Amino acid sequence: MKVTVTVNGEPVTADVEDRTLLVHYVRDVAGLTATNIGCDTTSCGACTVLLDGESVKSCTILAAQADGGEVVTVEGLAGAGGELHPMQSAFRAEHGLQCGFCTPGMVMAAISLLRENPAPTEAQVRAGLEGNLCRCTGYHNIVRAVLAAAEAGPVEAGPVEAGPVETGPVETGTEAAR
Amino acid sequence: MSILGTRVVRTEDPRLLTAGGIYVDDLRLPELAGAARVTFVRSPLAHALITGIDVSAALEAPGVVAVLTARDAGDLPPASTRPMTEPLLAGDRVRFVGEPVALVLTDHAYQGEDAAELVSVDYEPLTPVVDLSDSLAGGTLLFPDAESNLVATGSGGNGDPAKFDDCEVIVEQAIVNQRVAPVPLEVRGAAARWADGRLTLWASTQNAQLTRGAVAEALGLDFPAIRVITPDVGGGFGAKIATDRDVLAVAWAAKHVGRALRWAETRNENLMAMVHGRAQQQVIKIGGTRDGRILAYHLDIVQDCGGYPRAGGFLASLTQLMASGVYDLPRAGAQFRAVVTNTTPIAAYRGAGRPEAAAAIERAVDMFAAEIGMDPADLRRRNVVPPEAFPYTTATGATYDTGDYAQALDLVLAAAGYQDLRAAQARRREAGGPAQLGIGLSCYVEITAADGRQGETARLIVDDAGAATVHTGSSAHGQGHETAFAMLVQAELGIPMDRVTVLHGDTDMIPKGIGTYGSRSLQLGGTAVHQAAVDVKGQARKLAADMIEASEADLVLDTATGTWQVRGDPETRMSWAQLAGQAGPAGFVSDVEFKAAQATFPFGAHLALVEVDVETGKASLLRHVTVDDAGTILNPVLAEGQRHGGIAQGVAQALLEEVLYDADGNPLTNTLAAYAAITATELPFFELVSMETPTTVNPLGAKGIGEAGTIGATPAVQNAVIDAVAHLGVRHIEMPTTPERVWAAISEARASQ
Numbered sequence: 054m055k056v057t058v059t060v061n062g063e064p065v066t067a068d069v070e071d072r073t074l075l076v077h078y079v080r081d082v083a084g085l086t087a088t089n090i091g092c093d094t095t096s097c098g099a100c101t102v103l104l105d106g107e108s109v110k111s112c113t114i115l116a117a118q119a120d121g122g123e124v125v126t127v128e129g130l131a132g133a134g135g136e137l138h139p140m141q142s143a144f145r146a147e148h149g150l151q152c153g154f155c156t157p158g159m160v161m162a163a164i165s166l167l168r169e170n171p172a173p174t175e176a177q178v179r180a181g182l183e184g185n186l187c188r189c190t191g192y193h194n195i196v197r198a199v200l201a202a203a204e205a206g207p208v209e210a211g212p213v214e215a216g217p218v219e220t221g222p223v224e225t226g227t228e229a230a231r
Numbered sequence: 232m233s234i235l236g237t238r239v240v241r242t243e244d245p246r247l248l249t250a251g252g253i254y255v256d257d258l259r260l261p262e263l264a265g266a267a268r269v270t271f272v273r274s275p276l277a278h279a280l281i282t283g284i285d286v287s288a289a290l291e292a293p294g295v296v297a298v299l300t301a302r303d304a305g306d307l308p309p310a311s312t313r314p315m316t317e318p319l320l321a322g323d324r325v326r327f328v329g330e331p332v333a334l335v336l337t338d339h340a341y342q343g344e345d346a347a348e349l350v351s352v353d354y355e356p357l358t359p360v361v362d363l364s365d366s367l368a369g370g371t372l373l374f375p376d377a378e379s380n381l382v383a384t385g386s387g388g389n390g391d392p393a394k395f396d397d398c399e400v401i402v403e404q405a406i407v408n409q410r411v412a413p414v415p416l417e418v419r420g421a422a423a424r425w426a427d428g429r430l431t432l433w434a435s436t437q438n439a440q441l442t443r444g445a446v447a448e449a450l451g452l453d454f455p456a457i458r459v460i461t462p463d464v465g466g467g468f469g470a471k472i473a474t475d476r477d478v479l480a481v482a483w484a485a486k487h488v489g490r491a492l493r494w495a496e497t498r499n500e501n502l503m504a505m506v507h508g509r510a511q512q513q514v515i516k517i518g519g520t521r522d523g524r525i526l527a528y529h530l531d532i533v534q535d536c537g538g539y540p541r542a543g544g545f546l547a548s549l550t551q552l553m554a555s556g557v558y559d560l561p562r563a564g565a566q567f568r569a570v571v572t573n574t575t576p577i578a579a580y581r582g583a584g585r586p587e588a589a590a591a592i593e594r595a596v597d598m599f600a601a602e603i604g605m606d607p608a609d610l611r612r613r614n615v616v617p618p619e620a621f622p623y624t625t626a627t628g629a630t631y632d633t634g635d636y637a638q639a640l641d642l643v644l645a646a647a648g649y650q651d652l653r654a655a656q657a658r659r660r661e662a663g664g665p666a667q668l669g670i671g672l673s674c675y676v677e678i679t680a681a682d683g684r685q686g687e688t689a690r691l692i693v694d695d696a697g698a699a700t701v702h703t704g705s706s707a708h709g710q711g712h713e714t715a716f717a718m719l720v721q722a723e724l725g726i727p728m729d730r731v732t733v734l735h736g737d738t739d740m741i742p743k744g745i746g747t748y749g750s751r752s753l754q755l756g757g758t759a760v761h762q763a764a765v766d767v768k769g770q771a772r773k774l775a776a777d778m779i780e781a782s783e784a785d786l787v788l789d790t791a792t793g794t795w796q797v798r799g800d801p802e803t804r805m806s807w808a809q810l811a812g813q814a815g816p817a818g819f820v821s822d823v824e825f826k827a828a829q830a831t832f833p834f835g836a837h838l839a840l841v842e843v844d845v846e847t848g849k850a851s852l853l854r855h856v857t858v859d860d861a862g863t864i865l866n867p868v869l870a871e872g873q874r875h876g877g878i879a880q881g882v883a884q885a886l887l888e889e890v891l892y893d894a895d896g897n898p899l900t901n902t903l904a905a906y907a908a909i910t911a912t913e914l915p916f917f918e919l920v921s922m923e924t925p926t927t928v929n930p931l932g933a934k935g936i937g938e939a940g941t942i943g944a945t946p947a948v949q950n951a952v953i954d955a956v957a958h959l960g961v962r963h964i965e966m967p968t969t970p971e972r973v974w975a976a977i978s979e980a981r982a983s984q
Contacts, residue, residue, distance in 0.1 A: 070341060077340075086259070087251025089465070091416045092498035096903035099416055131249045141248040145240055148868050151876065152709030153247035154254065154416040154465030179911040186903070188416050188466050189709045190872060191879030191940075192911035 056120045060085060061129030062212075069116055075109075076100040078116035079126060087127045087157040091186065098185030101158035101165075102126050106210055108165030110158075110184070125210055127157035130164075132213040139213070140164050140202045149198035151189035159185050163199045167208045175200065233790070235722045238868050241714045242728060243707075252463035255420040255435045256495040262424050262431065266491035267296045269481050270343030272333035272350045273504065274325035277361070277573035277896025278373070279354035281323055281332065289335060289349040294342030297488050298350060300333045306487060308451035314377045315571065317539040319449065319480045325354070326373055326538035327575050328898055329503030331477055334484050336492065359573045359896040363512055363533045366570040373538065373571045380570045382536050383544030387551050388564030388626040392529040398518025402598045407965050408587045410510035410535065410890040411883070412502055412900070413580045414908050417465020419505055420495040421478045423485035431458045432482050436474065437467040438706050438746020439736045445474035446482050454742075461736030464708035468880070469579030470506050471708070472748045473541065477504065502901040506542075507890050508580020510535035511550065511587045517595040523605045525614045530554045530591050532567035537576035544569040546577065549584025549678070555625050556592040557636040557674045557834060559616040563626040573896040579748065581880050582938045585677040586945055593673040593946035594963070601957060606653075607950070608644055611674050612637050631676060631832040632926050632934075639858040639922055640674055643836040646920045647856040652840060660958050665846045668853075669839075669955025673946035676834040679750035679861075679935025683827030683928070687751065688744050689759035691720065691767055694818040697793070697808030698730045701763075704744015705756030706735050710937065711869040715753060716760045718866060723764035725793030726807055743824070750833070750935020753865060758929045759825040766821040771795065771810050778813060779803055831926045831934040835859040837878075837947035843955035848974030850952045852882055856918040859939045863925045863932030870936050871919055877940020878917050883909035884941075885948035887967050907967075960984050 056073075057066040060083040067082045079088050079102065090112055091099030100112040103125040111124075130138035137145065140160050150156040159182065166173065166181035173181065178199045179192070187195060202208060251257070286298040301322040310316055321332045333350050337343040358371040365371070366380040373380055395401050422433040430452060436442045439459040446457050464471065477496070485492045496504070512533045519525040532550055536543025547567035555563035565588075596614075600607040615636035616623050623631045649670070656668040688704035699720050705712055717731035734740065745751075768788060772795075776783040781797045788795050795810065797803040811818035840854040855878060864870045887907040891899040900906040925932030945966070952968040953961060960980035964972055 072341065080257075084259070086253070086257035089251070089254065089417070090256075090495075091418070092903045094498070094902045094904040096908075097416065097498070127248070128250060135249070137245070137248065144248055145244040148240065148872050150244060150247055151711070151872055152416065152464065152466040153243070153252040156247055157251050160248065175916070179914075182911045184910075186414075186416060186908050186910065188414055188468065188880070188908070189876045191875035191877075191917065192914055193875040193879075193917055194872065196911060196916070 054117060056116045058116065058119045059123045061125060071117060073116045074112055075114040075116050075119050076111035079111060079124065085126050085128050089154055089157060091154065098162055099155050099158045101161045101185060103161055103165060103210055108162050127160050129212055136213055139205050139208055143198040143202035143205065147194045147198035147201055149190060149194045155185060155187040159187060159195060164208050164210060166199065167203050168210060171207055172203055233722045234718050235865055239714060239718060239866050240868060241711050242717060243711060243713050254417050254463050254465050255422055255433050258422055258433060258462060263422055263491050263493060266422060266493045267336045267338060268340045268343045269484065269492050269494035270335045270337065270347045271331050271477065271500065272335060272347050272352065273500065274321060274328055274330040274332055276325060276354050276356055277328050277359040278357040279325050280357060281321060281325065281352060282355050283353040284333065285351040288351065289346045292342065292346040292349055294338040295346045296336040296338065296490065298333055298335050299484055299487065303487065307483065315374045315382065315540050317476060319476050319483060327573055328896060329500065329575060330538065331480060334480060336484065336488065361572055361574060361892055361894060361896045363535055363570060363572065366572050367533065367568065373573065382540040382569040382571060384568050385548050385551055386566035387628055388554065389562050391564060392516055394562060395516065395518040395527050398526050399521045400599065400602055401516065401518040402595065402602050403514065403516045404598055404963055406513045406515060406591060406594060408509050408511040408513060408590055409966055410507050411580065411888045412507050412890050412906055413468040413470035413505065415466030415468055415470060418496045418498055418501040419475060419477060421481045422493040423482045424491040425486040425489055429456050429458065430482060430486055431460065433460045433462055434478050435464050435471060436461055437471045437708060437748055439738050440704060440744040441746055442474045443738045446479060449479040450483055450486065459738045461706055467708045468581045469508065469583050469748060472579050498903055499901055502906060503575060503898050506578035507537065507575050508577065509587060510577045513591050515591050515595040517599045519599065521603050523603060523610050523613050525558060525560055525599065527562040528555060528560050528592065528595065530565040532565065534567055534569040535574065535577055536569050536571050537574045538571060539576050540571065541576045542578035546584040550588045552627050552629050553585050553588035553678060554592065554627050556589060557616060557676045558614045559620065560626065565627060574892055581877060581941045586942045589673065589675040589942050590946045593950065597950045598963065607672050608640065608649060611640055611672065615674060629678060630829065632928055633924050634676065634832065634834045635924055636674055636834055639834060639860055640836040642858050642920050642922055643838050643856050646918060647838045647854065665844050667843050667845055667955045669841045669843055669951040671839040671947045671949065671951025671954055673943050673950065674836045675943045676832050677939060677942045678830045679833055680754050680827055681749055681830045683755060683830055685745055686824050686826035687755035687759050688824045689756065689763045691760065691763035691821045692818055693726065693767055693807055693811045695808055695812035697726065697806055697811065699724065699726045701731065701733045701760055702741045703733060703735045703756050703760065704741055704746065705752045706746040708747065710752060710873065712752060715757060715865055715869060719757055719760045720764050722790065723761065724768060725788060725790035750937035754831060754929050754931065754933045754935060755825055755827060757933065758931050759823045761931060762825055763821040763823040766823065767819045770814065770819050774814055775805055775810055827928050829928055831862065831928050833859065833861040833934040833936065833939045835939060835943050837943040839947040839951040841948065841951040841955055843952060843973060845956060845959065845977055848970035848977065850886060850968055850973055852886065852915055852948060854915060854918060855882065855944065856920065857943060858920045858922045859936065859943065860922040860924050861936035861939060862934040863923055865933065873936045874919055874940040875917055877938060878944045879909055879914055881941040881944025882914060882948050885945045885966055885968060887913065889967050
């Protein structure tokens with residue numbers, strides 16, 4: 054069947070098998086491989102994307118169900134000049150990622166969480182991310198990152214506006230990552 | 232000021248956060264264009280003879296390129312005659328549910344799932360051996376040519392289990408250190424291509440060079456005919472050290488059919504066919520005086536190896552080596568028997584043999600404290616190896632390099648407010664409500680870079696642009712090697728981190744290397760990078776001295792700016808670019824292989840505070856306070872991250888996670904809906920206390936930090952849960968301390984009073 058999904062602002066149309074999952078549509082048709090597959094029971098959240106503004110696990114939705122919809126993946130967050138989305142910045146500053154495999158889904162889930170609850174408590178962040186597994190960080194710095202992003206202000210579900218571009222060297226030294 | 236020891240955010244992250252990592256299933260290389268997909272047909276039975284395989288229906292299915300079974304593997308080298316040899320594909324017998332039986336190659340992935348269903352395998356069921364006692368009894372042999380199900384045995388130390396005559400108090404307990412699943416978020420995967428007489432294998436692995444060796448042996452190829460590439464790896468935790476037969480089968484199939492192949496397993500397959508960890512049954516025996524001097528300890532281990540030997544015997548030998556933990560014991564000993572069962576094979580999982588040792592003795596010490604009515608912190612402080620005793624050789628033969636175990640304990644107790652917690656616990660007990668507090672301690676020592684004599688490689692190049700490139704044999708999969716190794720170069724040479732490129736995981740580029748496991752990367756791979764930088768600095772000093780006819784001793788490198796000059800003469804200033812341009816066609820190049828004379832022994836202490844609802848048995852972790860001393864810390868951000876992840880996996884084993892089989896060897900936890908992988912809701916923020924006792928084994932003073940958190944956390948949390956209900960008469964609860972188990976232990980204790 055023919056499916057059209059707008060992925061990160063670009064309409065993508067393809068003839069796909071009826072049973073094609075949204076995550077395969079994103080990875081193999083749209084060619085955006087940041088969104089990962091970590092399980093087959095909707096348990097791990099590695100495949101989390103935003104569909105029409107809501108976070109969904111894209112392994113559990115048929116591409117056909119997303120026909121006509123708008124999907125945002127982690128590739129759609131940074132600005133045109135490469136400036137990081139506040140949630141991406143927070144994950145980096147707080148060391149909220151290690152191997153990076155859960156990260157795209159975790160970042161999208163965290164954005165969805167803050168859009169629903171802009172000032173969550175620690176317990177609300179933990180509950181909100183219960184459906185996203187991370188095996189590297191013990192969640193410690195992920196929760197810190199989400200709380201830090203909330204502290205920094207409201208988050209958008211799309212690319213950051215063009216602004217000053219971070220092109221300088223990596224921040225080093227004693228900069229707080231705690 | 233040196234960048235070493237400072238908080239540096241990772242250079243890896245912008246890429247991982249914006250474009251995502253390139254894991255093996257993300258590769259979109261021209262060499263893999265049109266690659267066929269591999270789908271495995273796996274055994275649904277734990278133990279059976281294969282009496283026939285009919286692939287004809289599958290071959291007719293849409294998109295099927297080939298269906299390969301053991302019968303097609305005539306182009307493999309002759310199978311080893313060693314007993315208990317593991318084949319690439321099951322031939323006449325299967326030994327665990329999930330064992331690979333056939334490969335289905337299709338144009339597209341969905342076609343593979345359809346066609347795999349059409350492969351018809353006839354099985355003649357055999358008696359499954361699931362219990363370790365059944366395996367030891369040997370009524371059914373997994374390998375009929377072997378005399379028994381035993382893979383290995385061992386014993387060490389001077390702790391005869393019968394010699395407890397001088398002990399006023401003796402405590403014995405059977406303990407299960409349960410089987411758990413590593414669950415890296417990225418499952419196993421590979422891609423392979425055979426072209427021009429050469430195999431290229433992309434694999435999700437912790438070590439490209441060791442993978443090349445495994446491929447060479449399995450396929451009968453020479454090293455020059457193999458290139459192994461490690462793309463980004465989404466976690467390993469030890470389970471991606473060995474090259475699994477599934478990966479070797481994909482490599483073989485690509486050569487066999489002459490078409491590029493890709494394979495990514497499902498999580499369901501991963502939980503059945505990737506290795507599991509732990510899986511020991513232990514008996515502890517501890518004895519001493521009534522006033523708290525431990526005189527003797529013995530640990531008996533039965534190690535479940537799963538369906539094939541793999542690393543099970545090795546893990547048990549590490550448990551034996553580390554049996555006496557942090558304690559200075561007159562007599563300590565351990566023995567093990569490792570056996571096969573019809574379950575998923577066992578191999579390394581974060582800690583790999585050491586968590587089992589720590590859990591056993593830390594439970595033993597707590598039980599001994601309970602028996603003599605002594606505070607478990609006091610008992611530990613009285614019996615730990617004193618700081619003046621290092622280097623300290625244990626009864627089981629480990630030589631601990633450096634440590635101060637009592638200080639680690641005292642730091643944790645102070646940070647946690649131990650006496651206040653005990654007072655709060657007493658008030659809760661007095662009040663008698665359902666929510667009771669438990670305080671659990673563990674003191675641990677572990678062994679890292681145990682194979683330090685094998686060493687690790689580094690090549691450092693400083694080019695005529697003044698940029699540095701590091702080739703390392705180490706193999707990152709989340710630890711932050713790019714950041715850490717670049718920091719080492721900046722510290723020594725003053726070349727800023729953003730001009731240092733760290734490369735790994737391609738055997739054509741880096742022919743010699745070992746990889747990442749056993750918490751070895753910084754202390755071996757990092758030291759090699761450091762020594763290469765020192766060497767390049769020496770080369771530059773000599774060249775600069777020659778160029779400006781100065782004495783080498785008068786030349787100084789300003790590491791803040793990366794410029795050389797004659798001391799006190801800014802006119803002579805030279806940059807790395809200028810010097811490297813004169814150094815030779817490639818600039819400065821240094822190849823180093825660093826081998827450590829011995830292993831290092833990180834140590835620490837953990838305190839867990841749990842709340843247990845005695846009406847439901849539900850245990851919740853409220854606080855977790857740790858000292859994890861891994862010697863000199865290069866980058867606290869990375870070290871803390873390793874501790875956080877380690878602690879979480881340790882807590883997970885204590886509270887939640889367990890791989891289960893039914894009596895027929897059918898897995899009951901082969902999805903993430905059934906396997907209780909720990910989530911954010913079950914964990915608090917961790918409270919980390921700093922302590923750095925450098926090792927003298929390497930010039931960085933660094934020990935390993937990758938596994939320490941796991942080793943310390945598990946017994947602290949288990950002890951805390953038991954402590955919470957000890958006043959009700961509970962003496963021991965097996966892991967995971969699920970509500971059901973805790974509730975049953977309380978009920979049993981009440982019934983027996």
